[in-house]
Structure formats: structure tokens, C-alpha cells
């Protein structure tokens with residue numbers, strides 16, 4: 001069996017959905033399970049619905065209307081028969097969302113978030129499944145929440161591998177299935193999510209439990225490149241990457257593959273293909289056992305909008321274990337993601353990402369005990385397989401605030 005994953009970018013409009021059919025016809029679609037994300041940027045739109053409901057940040061009805069219009073435009077373009085059941089299905093699904101708001105008694109933001117954003121994947125898969133049927137491609141729509149079982153850590157649920165694999169192994173590998181990325185469920189049936197951009201991971205879970213022959217992630221780029229083409233003018237396609245190299249790249253922030261995707265594949269030696277959904281003749285990138293990097297070339301990863309914080313003790317005492325463990329506890333308490341650390345005798349620098357908007361509260365807590373200075377909106381560049389020339393390319397972009405060199409990897413924070 002093979003597993004395909006189509007992300008939001010590949011199904012952002014009606015042409016994207018038509019292109020899924022083209023891919024399936026080109027590649028063959030028996031013995032295949034397809035994992036799909038919410039269409040385009042719909043997860044962000046559902047986040048706005050959550051904010052409207054929880055914080056009254058937007059108007060709830062108009063936020064839901066926006067999502068409804070977006071999907072309606074797509075199905076209007078896909079289905080000429082306006083009696084197709086998908087039109088009713090859209091209303092029923094959005095009715096379930098409104099029903100949740102009426103019946104919900106819980107105040108937990110993370111719980112509410114997961115119950116709401118999951119509708120993005122439910123809608124995208126229902127629409128694609130209906131369109132495949134319309135195109136005479138018989139397929140089985142399955143609800144991933146019956147298969148991937150997780151802990152109740154809403155927004156960052158951990159997979160219960162044993163139960164999940166037992167569920168998934170019930171699938172008939174001769175069929176074509178379509179299911180949702182990003183979602184799971186607790187054993188009492190509440191929807192959970194695996195973390196933003198987690199659909200790659202969902203696809204890897206299916207590949208692992210099905211002992212699939214391969215996982216293919218279809219992208220709007222030719223494969224994994226040596227840099228994000230949005231930020232670098234000239235890039236090189238990487239033909240082959242080892243699991244280990246890919247894990248390192250994803251860990252440092254190469255957003256083309258979600259970091260959790262690779263380990264399950266490596267454990268069962270399942271190759272990952274990253275291919276262009278535009279150009280089906282290209283081979284793309286293979287991530288597998290074997291050469292680390294072909295061609296061997298410096299790889300650039302950029303993380304934007306970071307904060308560089310320098311911390312020193314007020315009494316000029318050394319920054320050693322007890323200070324550091326205290327600082328890490330505060331970082332953890334405020335859910336700040338640490339992307340780089342560097343320390344000297346008297347100061348400790350940390351490059352952080354403030355995903356949840358907690359930086360001001362963190363600062364207040366930290367300044368009770370430490371002298372703190374910081375630079376906001378800095379960029380963190382990581383160069384794997386760095387050469388003198390590649391480092392110079394980055395350093396000429398502006399002022400270097402911090403540089404760290406470890407074997408083969410150079411990290412530079414630029415103002």
C-alpha cells in the first residue's frame with residue numbers, strides 16, 4: 001500500500017482539487033490511502049472562529065460565513081449538478097459546528113480549539129471524496145478520529161501507537177481511502193490535533209501502521225530544496241537525503257517537512273518522496289536510508305520573527321546550573337520555544353519564538369531576578385554543510401548579533 005499526503009496548498013481552490021484527480025490518474029490509485037489537510041489557509045480561518053467564540057475578537061457569524069463561502073465557491077466550481085449531496089453535506093457539517101457552540105459548556109481554550117479547527121479537514125476530505133466519486137474514482141471516506149487515538153493534550157496530542165496501529169491495521173489495503181490529516185481523538189471521542197502543520201505526521205502514522213511501501217508528500221515545489229525559495233533566489237533540488245539529515249533539517253525549521261514525520265518512517269525503513277504536484281514527471285526528493293545529501297551542498301534554513309534575549313544575574317554572579325534551570329522553567333511556563341542557546345560566565349543568551357504571545361509576561365517574571373536585554377524581530381539562519389562562502393552569503397545580509405558554530409552547522413542571528 002502507498003500513502004499520499006496533500007497539504008492545504010495543493011487543495012487551495014477548485015483547480016487544486018482537479019489536480020488531485022490528475023495526480024491519482026497518473027500515479028494509480030488502488031491500494032492507496034490519501035491524507036488531506038484543510039483547504040488553503042482554512043485552519044487560520046477556523047482559528048478566527050475560535051477567537052470570535054472565546055474572546056469576541058471577531059463576529060462569530062461572519063467568521064463562520066467566511067468559511068462557508070470559501071468552501072461553497074469551491075464546490076460550485078467543481079459540481080455542475082447542484083443536487084449533488086455535497087451541497088447538503090456542507091450545510092450539515094457547518095450545522096454541527098454551530099451545534100457545538102450551542103451545546104458546549106467547557107471553557108478550556110485548547111479543547112474548544114481542537115473541536116473547531118478540525119472542521120477544516122473534515123470539509124476538505126468530504127469535498128474531495130465527493131469529487132473523486134463524481135469523476136468515477138471509487139473511494140472510501142474515513143473519519144481519522146476512529147483510527148488515530150491520542151492523549152487529551154488538546155492542540156499537542158500524543159499518539160497512542162498501540163491502539164492506533166490496531167485500528168489502522170483493520171483497513172483493507174486493496175481500497176482507496178481518503179482521510180483527514182492533523183486530527184485524532186481521545187478514547188472518549190473528543191477531537192484532538194497533533195500540532196499545526198501536523199498532517200505530514202498523520203500520513204507517517206498511517207504509513208507506519210500499514211507498513212506502507214512509501215509515503216509521498218505532494219508539494220508546490222519540485223521537492224526538498226537546499227533553501228526555502230520564498231527567501232532565497234537560487235535554490236538546488238536535493239535528490240536524496242538520509243532520514244538523519246532530514247530530521248536535522250526539519251528540526252532546525254525547514255518547514256517543508258514536519259519534524260515528527262521522519263522517525264516513524266525511519267523505524268520501518270519506509271521511503272518518503274517529496275514531489276511536485278505540478279510537474280508529475282519530476283522524481284523530486286527521496287528521503288531514505290543511504291547518502292546523507294545528494295548533491296552535497298550547503299542548506300539554508302531561516303526562522304523569522306525570533307527574539308534574542310540576553311540574561312545576566314543582577315549581582316554579577318555566574319550563570320550556572322541553578323540560574324539556568326530557573327530560567328528554563330520560566331521559558332517552559334510561558335511556552336516559549338527555544339531555538340538556540342549560548343552562555344558565557346556572566347550572561348546567557350537565548351533565541352526564542354513567541355508562538356502564544358507570552359513574551360511580555362515572561363519578561364515581567366524574568367526581570368524580577370535578572371538583568372535582561374533583548375532584540376525583537378530578528379532572523380535565525382541555520383546553515384547545514386556550511387562553507388566559508390555560504391556563511392558569507394548570510395552574513396552580508398545585515399548585522400550579526402550572535403553566531404554559533406558546531407560540527408558542519410553554523411547558526412547566525414541577524415538583526
Ligand SMILES: Nc1ncnc2c1ncn2[C@@H]1O[C@H](COP(=O)(O)OP(=O)(O)O)[C@@H](O)[C@H]1O
Pocket residue numbers: 006007008009010218219220221223224225226227228229230254255256
Ligand atoms: N527546504 C525547502 N524546500 C522546499 N520548500 C521549502 C523548504 N523550506 C520551506 N519550504 C516552503 O514550503 C512550502 C510548502 O509547504 P507548505 O506551504 O506548508 O505546503 P502544504 O500546505 O502543502 O503542507 C514551499 O512552497 C516552500 O516555500
Ligand SMILES: N[C@@H](CC(=O)OP(=O)(O)O)C(=O)O
Pocket residue numbers: 006007008009037038043044120181182195196197198199200
Ligand atoms: N491544516 C493544518 C494541518 C496541516 O498540516 O496543514 P498543511 O498540510 O497545509 O501544512 C494546519 O494548517 O496546521
